Amino acid sequence: MVDDVWTVALTVGGYLLLMIWVGAAAARRSWTPEGFYLAGRALGPVVLTATLVATILGASSTLGMAGLGYSEGLTGAWWLLSGSLGLLVLSVFFAEKVRGAACYTLPELLGERYDPRVRSAASALVLVSWVGIIAAQIVAAGKLLGVLFGPWQEIFMVASAVVFVGYTALGGQRSIVKTDTVQILILLLGLLVVGWRALHLAGPEILAGQSFPTSDGRGGVDVAILVLLVGSTYIAGPDIYSRLFSAKDPKTARRSALAAALLLVPLAFIITGIGITARTLFPEIGPEEALPVLMAETLSPLAMGIAAAALLSALISSADTTLLTATSIFSLDLFRRARPESSDRTMMIVSRGGTVLIGAVALLSALRLPEIIATLLSAYTVFAGGLIVPLVAGFWREKLRLTSDGALAALIGGGGTALLFGAKMPLLGMAASAFILFFVSWLSPQSRRDIRG
Template sequence: MAVDYAVIVLYLAGLLVMGWWGMRRARSKSDFLVAGRRLGPAMYSGTMAAIVLGGASTIGGVGLGYQYGLSGAWLVFTIGFGLLALSVFFSARISRLRVYTVAQMLDLRYGGSAATVSAVVMWAYTLMLAVTSTIAYATIFDVIFGIDRVAAIALGGAVVICYSALGGMWSITLTDMAQFAVQTVGVLLLLLPIAVVKAGGFAQMAAELPDDYFSPMSIGAQTVFTYVLIYSFGMLIGQDIWQRVFTARSDRVARLGGTAAGTYCLAYAVAGAVIGTAARVLHPDLADPDEAFAVIVDQALPVGLKGLVLAAALSAVMSTSSGALIACATVANNDLWARLRGRAAEARGEGAGREEVRGNRVFILLMGLAVVAVSVALNDVVEALTVAYNLLVGGLLVPILGGLLWKRGTATGALAGIAAGGVTVVASMAWNGILADEPIYYGLLASLAAHVLVSLATRPTDPAVLAAWQQRVTGAGAAGADPAGAPGAAPAAAAPAAAAGTPHATTSASAADPTAPASAPVPPPRKDTR
């Protein structure tokens, strides 16, 4: 076992080294938050796969395979489908926006309080995602080293906070690539074939298990539908996922690299379900299906390889944790704190760039400490994460996709959609139970109805705002390397309004710099010029 310990310790040390290396590249806000928007296809695909394939996909995916057989792959399948949909249909326009957060996209598209409310929901979601991942890798540390829960949370949290704060997204990207490689080798190339061979091959597995273990829908159609609503749609709007899209150096990289990552997720889903099915043959009487991963690693693998596969599980969880942490800190600093202070975009330059990096680094430290504290305080975060996901999808999915796809959507409609979806989700969870399926169904329906009806009942969005939005979406509105932070880089369509002193001037300035808080409400246009 000493060899396995050495493998894991060396892996953790390597993460810190890559964090230090990434720090040397993080010289500006763009470098720190979105890796300078310079990732090519290989790094983009690897880091995207690493962020979406966390502990639920690895340990949970094997557990579902143990419980339901091959249909246990549906959880990770829906994650892969969501990533494919994001990459094929939305990633190019998201990448062209060149913002840092989902709330900045809403501010650019709608303006007003919808962005602030969405930022609060997104912050809560990313915080709970980081908490869940922290508790998951603390459990792995407990299994590996036999240390108590609080010490395990502190140890794992210290490693993740350290390399994330050192170099921001550059450090996280480098560590994600290492984690992607370890996951691929440990789970797909080692554990999968060894588990199948130990179980006697597929013929022996089919002979010993009930037929429904090899049915694609034995997990239940309603469960699959709920997975689609929560995970596939969650992939479309999560800050942690969008922030990775922002790292792509071009639309093509975002589209093709994300498609490759989504396809990899589908293969990973099948692998996890097959490993779980093999574990059912080898160890049919486990009390908890989620124990299947650790048990089969412990019983089926030789010394050395066992440490590598445990490091693969640790990689899956830590990559999700670091991605959620930087997303949480980005929202907290650039959406919530910036609006609370009421500051406009700061002047750029080398000194300002270093100052912004320091500010974002401080917020990673603060949010990391908050994640550790909440992780220590909570015993069961499944319900808390369910609340966060239900609010995220039930409240934000319709306004975000509506902003991307429907020109008639308005700021008031977006706010109504967020409020109606959020209130309905909370009320339904109180009535039906937090873990029930109904809250997400009712929340989405209420959000859709409110967004459409209120948008149609209110004045259309200012044509100047829509023109600025359209220029940004098509990539024609950038007046510099990073329009999200370029001072005074008003899109061309909005410039005449500003120059003429019309009421649209403040809106145009906000669209030019989505990092700035929304200005005072703009009087509606005199006529609909759609």
């Protein structure tokens, strides 16, 4: 806990109030489903790039990456560099196709490529796993503020959740992209403040002896596995696709994905470098405590307030996008398909109510049922193992002679393989998904007509 707690508290409190104000102001134009979920499909390259980067820089890319730098050195940067490579592939090969599909959600895109069964299975899987990701961001926010202000993590978790659930329910995508634009500027400022101070104390020579691109702790095979596993989730991430669907045109989607990929490269080394310096200055702490302890022990109260707001912005900017992604799937892929006659007014009520409901479930999981979070997050492993191959291959479905039965079998078989064996063989799920997709598809008669919906 810091000495001048009031200066830090006022800075962080001011940041949270600013986010509420920015989000509420943007909500005035979100009165239709397209405005609520996709910001009217009008995002330009600067705003789209900013919100993509803000979405990506969550708990794993800040607290987790600094922890990797603390524990293994500069090769920890491969976590975010893998994402950068995935975004690069997305930009070159898929971004224009994704935006050109004019869908609202990733499961809807899968449904168009295959059939309603695949859409429903993908919807259920993403919805469950995304609740776990929201809960994980809430827990991370509580731990961060707990380091700074004392052992009231539950109160901090509730406060953080109320802020991002509130402005997301009010304005949807419009509120998120506006707050993300502010948050990424705060985040960059905070990382520069912490990075400069840490490097000043530890000395720039601390980075000179670091091994890269491989090290004793992470060899070439380990790097390749990380690039394939993490990078693939950036090629087919529901939260990233929600951004591309919001672009004003396909070229903007492609250019913004490319710009975000390039911006992640220096950020990967900055965040990892912060973790490396923390290990030199505080060798007795846990790896994921590197960023908050470095802030609490080395910065002035005002600088620490800025850094705390920056790190909190990273967590919140990922949580709000994940929340809206889950809400869109709940409302559009599940509710609207069950009630296709629903008016826009009804859909807006369901959307805002669904946002609050999903946010509350995630908060409850974070507060009282932490063991459930691990179970929910395991569904993300199933998502990666089961959905990525059918989704990517689906862009060339006719040429590859893929069927809906093959896609559904790949989702279930690849996801189940990832769930059972992913801890020891992280790529086995995707390999099984690919094999099942082509095997089942090519066994099906070519004359078979896929169900469309």
